[in-house]
Structure formats: structure tokens, C-alpha cells
Amino acid sequence: MRIPRIPTLVLVAAAVSQMGATDCGNALRDPGFDLWCGDQMCAWKVERGEAHKVPTWNAGDPGVELVGSDVAIEQVSPVDSGDGACIEFDLIADVDESSQVALNIDVFGDGSVEHVQPIPTSAWTPLKFELPIQGSYRGIRFEITKRGTGHAVLAQIGAKIVDGCAAFSPIVPAPAPLGAPCDDTTGCADGTCQQTFFGGLCVGCTESSCAANQVCGASDPTSPLRELPRVCEPTGSRELGEQCLHDGECGSGICNFGFAQPTLEPGGEYGNCSACRAGDACGCGAAWTGGDLHGPFVCGAALHAGVPGSGCGDAADCASGACQGTARLQCDVDGRACATAADCPFDGLHNTPCSTVGIQGGSCE
Amino acid sequence: MRLLPLAALALAASWAPAHAEPVPAPAPAPAPAIATYAIVVGSNAGGPGQTDLRYAEDDARRVAAVLTELGGYPPEAVDVVVHPTPDQLRDRLAKLADRVRADAAAGRQARVFFYYSGHARAQGIDLGATELPLTELRERLFAIPAALTVVVLDACQSGAFSRIKGAQAAADFSFSSRQHLDATGVAVLASSSGSELSQESEQLKGSYFTHNLLVGLRGAGDANGDGQVSIDEAYRYAYHQTLLETAETAVGGQHVTFEADLKGHGEVPLSYPRAATAQIVLPASLEGKTLVEDRRAHAVAAEIYKAKGTAVRIAIAPGDYDVLVRDGHSLSRCPVTAPGELDLARCRREALVVETAKGGPGALQEPWQDPHRYMAVLDLLVGPEHHDGYTDNLAAFGYNEDLAPSGGFALTGLRQIYDRLWIGATAGWASIPSWKHDIVGTQNLAQQLDWSVAEVMATMRIEQGWWSWLAYFGQLSAGLGIGHSALEGADHMTYASTNFGPAFAAAIGLRVHFGHAGFAAGWQYDGAYAVKDLIGNTHAAGGNRLVLGFSWGF
Secondary structure, three states: OOOOOOOOHHHHHHHHHOOOOOEOOEOOOOOOOOOEEOOEEOOOEEEEEEEEEEEOOOOOOEEEEEEEEEEEEEEEEEEEOOOOOEEEEEEEEEEOOOOEEEEEEEEOOOOOOOEEEEEOOEEOOOEEEEEEEOOOOEEEEEEEEEEOOOOEEEEEEEEEEOOOOOOOOOEOOOOEOOOOEEOOOOOEOOOEEEEEOOEEEEEOOOOOOOOOOEEEEOOOOOOOOOOOOOEEEEOOOEOOOOEEOOHHHEOOOOEEOOOOOOOOOOOOOOEEEOOOOOOOOOOOEEEEEEOOEEEEEEOOOOOOOEOOOOEEOOHHHEOOOOEEEEEEEEEOOOOOEOOOHHHOOEEOOEEOOEEEEEEEEEEEO | OOOOOOEOHHHHHOOOOOOOOOOOOOOOOOOOOEEEEEEEEEEOOOOOOOOOOOOHHHHHHHHHHHHHHHOOOOHHHEEEEEOOOHHHHHHHHHHHHHHHHHHHHOOOEEEEEEEEEEOEEOOEEEEOOEEEEHHHHHHHHHOOOOOEEEEEEEEOOOOOOOEEEOOOOOOOHHHHHHHHHOOOOEEEEEOOOOOOOEEEEOOOOEEHHHHHHHHHHHHHOOOOOOOOEEHHHHHHHHHHHHHHHHOOOOOOOOOOEEEEEOOOEOOOEEEOHHHOOOEEEEOOOOOEEEEEEEOOOOEEEEEEEEOOOOOEEEEOOOEEEEEEEEEOOEEEEEEEEEOEEOOHHHOEEEOOOOOOOOOOOOOOOOOOOOOOOEEEEEEEEEEOOOOOHHHHHHHHOOOEEOOOOEEEEEEEEEEEEEOOEEEEEEEEEEEEEEEEEEOOOOOOOEEEEEEEEEEEEEEEEEEEEEEOOEEEEEEEEEEEEEEEEEEEOOOOOEEEEEEEEEEEEEEEEEEEEEOOEEEEEEEEEEEEEEEEOOOOOEEEEEEEEEEEEEEEEO
16 A cells, blocks of 8 residues: 655745745856757746857857847746845846847746846946845746847846845835735735735635635646645536645545645645545555655555546556546645646755656546 | 397387387387288197186187287288197198298298197197197297297196196196297297196186286286387286286186297387277276276176276277276276276276185175076966956856966076176966856856966066175066966866967066075066957956076076
8 A cells, every 4th residue: 555654844835935045145047048958048938039049258158149129038036035135136248239138027926027127238348236125025037138139148147135235226026926925015916915824825715705616725826936826716626636725626525635734824735636535444545656746545546446437546546457537747845736847836946846646637447 | 037138129129010109109110021920729628537628719719819909910810720639730830830931931030929728738738639749849839930939828727616727737837838949039928837737717717827918918018108018018917917816716826937038139019009999098096906897798808906197008809898996895887988998987886795715816706696697497486366357257257266376387598698687588387276157056067267378488687696695686578478268168068269469577586596506586477468258358367476486507
């Protein structure tokens, strides 16, 4: 029988709460555009236009040339208010007059750009500026845009947390999205700011705020920077293997937490919709891939006993040896659904892995 | 010793050249019927068991020069024979004898001057590995039917402190010379007495005897101020000066001998310094031990004691000279151009260092006496690397400099070209501290710049003594710098480049020397604009350096 390990609340909470999410104060990975995966930047994502690898002061120290009249590259950083409230930018660029290059600051990474920092025309001249950020925040999306047909090569955009930004007007983040930290200053764009052990968290519902035939469920993740949004969902709308907070979310009527208990704390345990509860005397178990990753719990797990139509999380659960459903991709760190690692919470400046574990919505053939 | 008979005067008078200006009495013009010939022999090579001499051949050349400049000998009549074999010397003597016989047949009188400087043994002169017996030399000289024959022998061998001529101390060379060459119409000047050795001087770059003989012939020996130097005056001057200068050497005092058997009356002039094309006139007010140094050759041209009250003319080749005058404990250096008169107002005083172990009483010493004219210097350099726009750019790109200093070496070859001035060339190499840039967000992934610079430069050094073994120096170098950089990128590829640019170095320091070896310590600031990046920055590789050097003089 596959026995799940007991998750450690504190460890998981610390991992997903992003406390101290920098690399020795650096908020950006590969600020010098030195890491290239083939012709693509490894740490930066091209949103629009083209970005080419070009030499800078030395052929071995490349920069990125923004090619085209509408180009944007971005990197999401897990830096948060726990790291500091002042970010210092170092910049070296070769930008001619017919290019308009800007650094956009999108606090929370929710698409709302709070600050646009124009990058002046320069010829490899080092620039430095500081930006204070007000209130609680978690995560910043750094976006560099270029408009115009001119030449623009960026070589170094360092973002570092420093102590104190004197005499600058702070960036006021837009109200926090669901799943983001909040406080009295920031507020929440939707829902309410619910106080937890780790501080305020914007949630879309409470236990009593949902209509009939709805339940305040975990819902799907919206950003690696944020917790699950927790919104009202139709009762029984979740398949086997999906994350849940209440039995009512699951079509099976069981939200299994293993040996843990449900919690609303940020980074706290989520269950997953299962056919039985851990410890049930039916051979209740789950597909297990190591660590804390597991698929939905089913009776007679891995015993090849499941009759056709019965719930399964793995082919070994079925007498037929075939479990029909979709592969369950979820983040190693907290079990949230993911497509790639870019959807998973950060460990330092890196996203944690996204792994396949079990089958979601499976039934034995 | 027999002195010059007065009977030789009439014959001697006929030596004066036509352009001579006798002072105070007019010198007679040479009779056209007199033919003059000289054979001047120099041989540095030592025979079996003998060390090669350093200056015998140079002495011969100097004697020939004085004979033509001041002695009335036409250049074509002076046969300079350097490092001959016995057969070659026999051949020269035989040809000379034929010419003199031909002159005699034509009714012309002839006079012959024979000079030899080199090694000798008791029975002969050493011409390299082969000896020419003295008896044969005597017979061949006697066989020349000249009216007057002057023989000057300076035969020496090197010794422990000064160079010593005459390989065997027991050899009574000058006695032997006198015994066999005493004859009518023959005068012999020998560099030392029969029981003495003759010596060379490193400082004079010649033998004591020949040096003093030539200084006397250039005018210092003109005791009666008549504008010409007789053989008697030359002997007296050479005798006293050589004895003075050799008295405290390790070998001991050297007595010049003179033997003559001449018929006639009056003196026999050997040179006419008054008639020289260039002279240095030492003013009447000057007093002290005086040394005339050829500034270009860095060699002593004359050395006399100048008494107060009478001007002295030193016949000398045209050119620039320094006259060093020692008076008591002071030393004055006076620049003068020949022909010309010494201007005491242009003299500047210098510190005086007297070496007591050699050189003899009254010998002038430079404050800093490094006898070597060539020097090889190996310097080790260490110091912080200079920061400039290039390194500022590296810092802006996120690179951090290693804590280690720059370090390297330089090899310099120098040649002394004038007094305190040395010139040469320097080749050097230095490693520059690496700059490293950790890639943020990665583990153990970094970019590192390793670089170095090489330099090839022309070098000029001025070195001035503080003490006999300690000097301070300043040195300037300029030339080509070759910068090499290699960046190991995040992709683990190495991007190397080499650039060229101007380089310079300026240094000051102290140097001590003990014999050939020397040690120096100092400070240097250097830069080689030879490391360039792709965005227009150039690094002047270098900076402040502590220099520790080892030198070798030769």
C-alpha cells in the first residue's frame, strides 16, 4: 500500500510564501542577459517582437538587442515586501535616439503596470536609479519595452534590494489581486483581505459568502506569485486529483488531505479530490512519485482491482490496467496545477518544478 | 742612465713640423731632406700562461694618433700594427729598412720611431702564442740606417689589482732593452725598470706609462713652455706621473727608464702641442689635480697637476670634454669644448670620494664608480592595478576584481653612453588581476576575465652616485604594449583577443652594486594602453609598482 507522508505545514508555507525571495539581494535572474538557451534567453521571456543575442564590451559577454518597432521582454521576480521596499536599478544600454525604451514595473505581476521608467538614449553609459515600493507586495513583473525602429541593446539591468530610497515618491501598487498579500494600504482588487497567520491575503470568498449550490473552493491558480484565489464554485465541480478545500468541491464528495487538516493559511495544505480518505480500510492509497506528490486517493490503489467505471489515479489501480483520464501536472512544492515550471511558485529566483503525478478525473476502463 | 747629449740638438731641431709655432723662441722648420717613419705595435694577446691585456692595442692607436697630430709624422708614415705575428712584424721592419736605405741612397736622412705595447718575457716580446726574440728585434732595428731611432717599449702583464705587463716579475726587461739597443743615434724609453712590472689602469683605460707619456706629449710635459715637448721633457713627465700613480697600487711604484746615445746638441722634440689644431687651455688661476675626460668616449684624455700662475695648453682632439679639478677635498667638473679655454665660471662642484686601495695618491674618483658600461637588469614588479574607464565598465557590467595585485617582471639591457646616462631596451610582462562576474540566479556559473600585458620599450636611465656603492636613479621607458585578454563566458567558451598600443614606464629607485652584481629597489608607475573592449574603452594596464631588481654589469 502506498502511504502518503504527512506534509509539514511550516515548510510548505515558507516555500510558497516567498519570504526572502532574492539572490543575495538581486531581484532579477540573469540581469546581464548572459544565459542563452540556444537563440532564446533562458531567464527572460519575449512577449512581443524579437530579441537577438549580440556582443557587448566583449564577444563573450552578450547582451540583447531588441529588434523591431514593438518589442517587449519580461521576467517575473518573486521579490516581495519582506525583502525590502527599495529597489535599485543598474543599467547599461546602447540606445539611439530613434528608440524609446522603457522599464515597466508591474507589482504583483497582474498586468497592471504601476511605473514606467524610461531608459534614456545612451552609449554604454552606466545608469542607476532607485524606486521605492509602498506597502505589502509579492512579486514584480519586470518588463522592458522598445518602440521605434532604432537601435537598442541592453546589457545589464540589475535590480537589487537596498536599504532606503531617499526623496523619491514611492510606487503605489494597484489593489492586490486574489491570492496576493494585502494590508490596509494595498487593499484587494476583488474579494476581501482576510487576516491569516502570515498576514493579509486577498480571497474571493468566505465560508458563508457563497450562494446555494456553491462552495468557497480553492479554484485554479492564477500566478506562481500568488496563492489559489479561493472563489465560489459550483458544488461537485472538481475531478479526482484536482486541489480542493472542501468535500463539496469534489465530484466524488471527498477532499482528501491525507493526515493533514485543511487550513486557510497562505501556503497551507490543500487536499485533492479523491475516492476515499487516507486510512480508510479499503486499501486507500494514491499514485506516489516521491516527496509530497501524490495523485487522487482511491480504494485498492495499485492492486489492479478497480472495476470499469470506478475512480482511479493510476493504471495500476484498475483490473483492466487502463485508467482513462488526463495526466495530472502539478507543482512539486504545493500541488497546484501547472503546465510548465513557469506556473509554479519560486524557490529563490527559480520556479519550482512542475511534475506529472497520477491521472486527473480518471476512471477504470 | 745617460741623459740626452746636447749634441743631438741640431738633429732634434729638424723634427719640428713646418707649421709649428715655437714659444717663446720660434721653432725651426723641418728640413725637407728628413724622412720620418713610425712603426707602432700593439698586441693584447697573451702568450702561454699570460692573461690577455685589455688596452695594449688601444694604447698603440693613441700613440699613432699623437704622432700624427702633434709629432709631425704624416699619417701615411705611421704604420700601426695591431696583434701581429712575428713574421708580420719582421716583414714591416724589413720594408721600413728598405725605405730608409732608399732615402739614404737619395741623400735624405731618416728618423724612425718604434713603439711596442704588449706582453713580454725576458728574452723576447710575446706576439700571441709566438715570441719574437729581443736580440732579433734589436738587430732588425739596428739594421735600419736611420739618423735617429727612438724606441718606446711598454711591455706589461695583468696582475691581481692592476694590469701588469711583463709576464715574469724577474724579467729585467728594460735592462735588457738598454743593453742591446744602446747605440749611436738611438734613444730608448722603457715603461719600467729592470726589476719592475708595468701596469694597466681600468680607470685610465690604458697603461699608466703610455697614458702619461701621451699626456706629456700633448703639452703637460712642456716644462719650459716653448710649445714643444722634447724627449727629455716627455721622459721626466712620464717618470714622475707614472711613479705617482703606481706608488700605492698593489704592484707598487713603476719607474720609467730612459737611455739615449745621441750625437749632436740641443733637445730632441717629440711633439709640438702649440701647433695642434685643438687645445684646451687651463687658465693660470686654476690649481689642483686636473683630469681631462673625453665626454663621448668616457675616457681619460689627460691627467696633470696644474700649478697656479701659468696657463697650460693641452693639445687634444677637437670635441667636448669635462675637466675635473680636485683641490683639497673638493671636486669641480668643468665642461669645455676643444679648441677652447676652460671657463671656471661654468664649473660645478661635486662630492668627492677617494678610493684608497688603488689609483694612487691624488687620483680623482667619481663619486659613483661602477666601471661597467653595460648592464642587464631583471626587475620584479608588484602593485595594485590601475583603474580607468575600462575597469569602471567591467564593474558596471557586474564584474568584481580579484584581491590579488598585478605582478610581473621586466628585463632591461642598458649601455652607458655618457657619464650618468644609460640607454637600452626593456621587455616586460605582467599579469593583471582577474575580474569575475557571477551570473545572478545560477549556481557556480560565472564569467571571468583573465588578462595580461607585455611591453617592449626603449629605456633611458640617469644614475647618480650617492656613495661609492650606492646610487639613485630615474628611468623612463616608452614603446609598444601588447595586451592579451581572455573572457571565459557563461557558455564556457573562451573569447580571447590581443591588442596593441603605446606603453610607458617611469621609475625611481636606489641601486647598490658589489662588483658585477647589483640590487635595486624603487617605485614605478607604468601603463600600456593595450587592452581594448568593443565599446571604445581602453585599459592602461599598469599602475603603481614596487620594484625589486637585480642587475649585472659587464
